[in-house]
Amino acid sequence: MPVKKNKPANNEVPESKKDADLNPEKERSDAQLMTTNQGVKVNDDQNSLKSGDRGSTLMEDFIFREKMTHFDHERIPERVVHARGSAAHGYFKLYESQAALTKAKFLTDTSVETPVFVRFSTVAGSRGSTDLARDVRGFAVKFYTDEGNFDLVGNNMPVFFIQDAMKFPDLVHAVKPEPHHEMPQAASAHDTFWDFISLMPESTHMIMWLMSDRAIPRSYRMMEGFGVHTFRLINEEGVAHFVKFHWKPVLGVHSVAWDEAQNISGKDPDYHRRDLWEAIESGAYPEWELGIQVVPEEDEHKYEFDLLDPTKIIPEELVPVQRIGKLTLNRNPDNFFAETEQVAFHVGNIVPGIDFTNDPLMQGRLFSYTDTQLIRLGGPNFHEIPINRPVVPIHNNQRDGHMRQQINVGRTSYNPNSIGSGCPFQAGKMQGGFTSYAERIDAHKIRARSQSFRDHFSQAKLFYNSQSDPEKDHMVDAFSFELGKVEIKEIRERMLGILSLVDMGLANRVARNLGLHVPAPERPINKGVPADAGDEQEPILDVKSSVEVSSALSMANTVKNSIKTRKIAFLVDEGVNDDSVVLLQDALLDQGAVVELIAPRLGTITGKNNTIIPVNKSLLTAASVFYDAVYVPGGASSVGSLAKDHQAIHFLNEAFKHCKTIAADTDALPVLEATNFAKKLPVPPTTDIKAVEEGLIIHNDMGVLGIQFIAAVSKHRFWDREPERRVPA
Incomplete structure (x- = not known):
């Protein structure tokens, strides 16, 4: 039978398809129009079909x-x-x-x-x-x-x-x-x-x-x-x-x-x-x-x-x-x-x-x-x-299907029925059955969004204005990091234009880090609007939130009155002051904290009073990022060893960099003096106010040190230390 000219012979690719593959520009006019999987051209790919612009989505979409x-x-x-x-x-x-x-x-x-x-x-x-x-x-x-x-x-x-x-x-x-x-x-x-x-x-x-x-x-x-x-x-x-x-x-x-x-x-x-x-x-x-x-x-x-x-x-x-x-x-x-x-x-x-x-x-x-x-x-x-599986029995007429587990008995799987005595019955209102809320619907079928959805910036401004200064700094760093990874300059600039509609100070700080200037936002701003929608779906830029600052949006205002489940690292070695270890550990455990003893090696160490102390982690596998705070007990031998241990010093430097509470016995001061933040150390013994406000505690009275340490750890972080966070760790 001869091959018809409008069909390819065997698996031969039609000439028109070859041309399109080799020269996509040839059919750009059709290729650039969005279609369904059946080739139907789509006018609006941004909005689902609804019963009115604030109505429910329709199944016929x-x-x-x-x-x-x-x-x-x-x-x-x-x-x-x-x-x-x-x-x-x-x-x-x-x-x-x-x-x-x-x-x-x-x-x-x-x-x-x-x-x-x-x-x-x-x-x-x-x-x-x-x-x-x-x-x-x-x-x-x-x-x-x-x-x-x-x-x-x-x-x-x-x-x-x-x-x-x-x-x-x-x-x-x-x-x-x-x-x-x-x-x-x-x-x-x-x-x-x-x-x-x-x-x-x-x-x-x-x-x-x-x-x-x-x-x-x-x-x-x-x-x-x-x-x-x-x-x-x-x-x-x-x-x-x-x-x-x-x-x-x-x-x-x-x-x-x-x-x-x-x-x-x-x-x-x-x-x-x-x-x-x-x-x-x-x-x-x-x-x-x-x-x-x-x-x-x-x-x-x-x-x-x-x-x-x-x-x-x-x-x-x-x-x-x-x-x-x-x-x-x-x-x-x-x-x-x-x-x-x-x-x-x-x-x-x-x-x-x-x-x-x-x-x-x-x-x-x-x-x-x-x-x-x-x-x-x-x-x-x-x-x-x-x-x-719910905790209540399931009764319906659904049967079979892949991996069915329920064994249904009886002849009926339909409703209404008389053979199965009408079961399962519809519950109805009196038996507590589900009833959809009777919402009045009177609207045209439409692909659009309500005009009340056009404000995109007032709450973005509210969120940014509600952040503490350290939180704002972190957002600048985050935008700078993320946009710094973007290779296409036009995208970075377009995003800076969007940020300028939230806060010009934020946009300028990010732009400075990216080596760019803040451009005027592109027009139209909303590129997700169908071409024939015009300005009707463009954002409204002059909406102001009735709330200028919301305290609930800042993590600075969260609960800070407990150290429950906080992980505390004790840096120890041979000859550690075992009395200090036991006293502070007991005080922390009483408050619900988790304490782990970290030494240069695993196994056990012997305290200065000959107490055998099990080690939870070694400096090879532990890291400060797994802990909320660090404590360095005294003991001449332990202090001398840790002060020379580069991993121990790195552990402390990193904890300081990440704004965590650091405490030490007064006779453990040489370990802290070997760190990069030695110049920031308070003169021991620390006062209550200084310790809690700065998160650096040095004291020779274990009762006082414990009280200060617990109060400081409950504060979570000391973001005022932020500039020092960038020192080498």
Whole structure:
């Protein structure tokens, strides 16, 4: 049979295809127009299809579903994002019934301890990356309630990069390693990420959080969690309130220094995982209080920001956070893969009394999570994996599928039926079944965003203005480091233009470090707007926050009254003053701290009173970045040895550089005098005020030294020491 001219013979490439491959400019007009996988040209790739500009996302949006489905199935079996995680079991206990706000039983019955499973994670890196990357941290809580599972799937930052889930694949593609060489791993300091951010002004608020100290937490136990989205709480009478969920760590919110984070990544990339595991194993159970910000339905449009915009917070000065219960983690997983890896969270897992809003990011996640679990966990029965199984029985007509575990009996798998006596019955309102909030919808189908979503800078300014001076310095360093890694000059300049809309002083400081001048922001600012949208979707630049400074946004204002679980290093060697070691160690342990004795070698050492002292770590494997403070006890032989040991001196120099508390017996002063910060040492004995304010303590009275040391360590860091942080260590 002759070959038709309009078809290639065998596997021959059509001439038109050859021409296009050899000369892509030839078909540039078509190649540059976005299409679906079926070749349908797309007019708007920035907004999902909604019922009105503030309405819910519609299932008929085939463009969004195709884009998100392909994104969700790009990688197997590792999670596309949040791949590197750590988790633990625990329970949630309510302080006071919230029946006035919700009919959710776990939020109304104070006698119940609701089991939970909590997974923390980084976002951008793979499973094999480091815990200490500058990144958002996932904070996902699965409540096994008596009404079914409720998943509060959030982050350690209260806002997000984008307003509409349609942009989520683009965001992750931009931050992931660049596709031509798969670098860099678990890092946002590269061209594609900042190219995207500089073109999407809605990301500005989130990028301020990412460049702050919040992006490098001291531990999972010392970071906040947020539900990010605005949810609804609905009571028995059907009255609804808007709500934002918060997790407030009992130990306060603390970070590590960026230089310290880089060192930890090389020395122990499992630092956060190990910290969580060891704290639980030792009985120092991590705790957070659940807080809620509640806004009545009638106040939906009361504020200068839109409650449904996921790039906005509700400042606590406008709506205080009510602490309503406590989360405690008290058991590590028995098997990492079976539990931590196979747990499946879903923002759509809710219970009666909690409901969604029309937040366009939330609406997209309602589709994405199920789709992701289907490919990652092998099929539709992932809810039967033990870690995902609710504590209440499951009765429905779903059958079969890959890896089915439940053995269903009877002939019926449909409803209504008479053969199976009508079972399972629909619960209905009287039996506490789930009922969606009856929200009135009267709108046109449209691809657009509400005009109330156009303010991208007022809360970015609020966040920056709320930071302490050291925190602002760290943000300048972070922007300078990240943009300094960007190779394309135009991207750096474009981002400086965006920063100038937040704070000109910030932009000028970063520009100086990059050897550039701050340009005027490019016009149009928002490159994510379809060409025919005109100025209608451009940012509004003159919106001012009704709150000028929010104390809750600065880590300088966090809890600083405890040294529980803080790790203290004692530098010791043969002939150490064993009385000093025992006295201070007991005082610290009484306050809940963790003490480790570090010597030039492992094994044991003998104190000056012939006490045999076990050594926890050697200077070969220990490093100051793993500890919150350092103490050098006396003892002539020990002091003489450590003063000549370069690793011991480096340990102290590094601790000083990272602004940590350092203490020593008066007769251990020669060790401190061998450091780079010797000129900064106080004249012993230190006074109470000087010791606590500067974090340098030298005393010959162990009772006084202990009191000063504990007070200083509870302050966490001494950022006023920042210039000295840059001395060689």
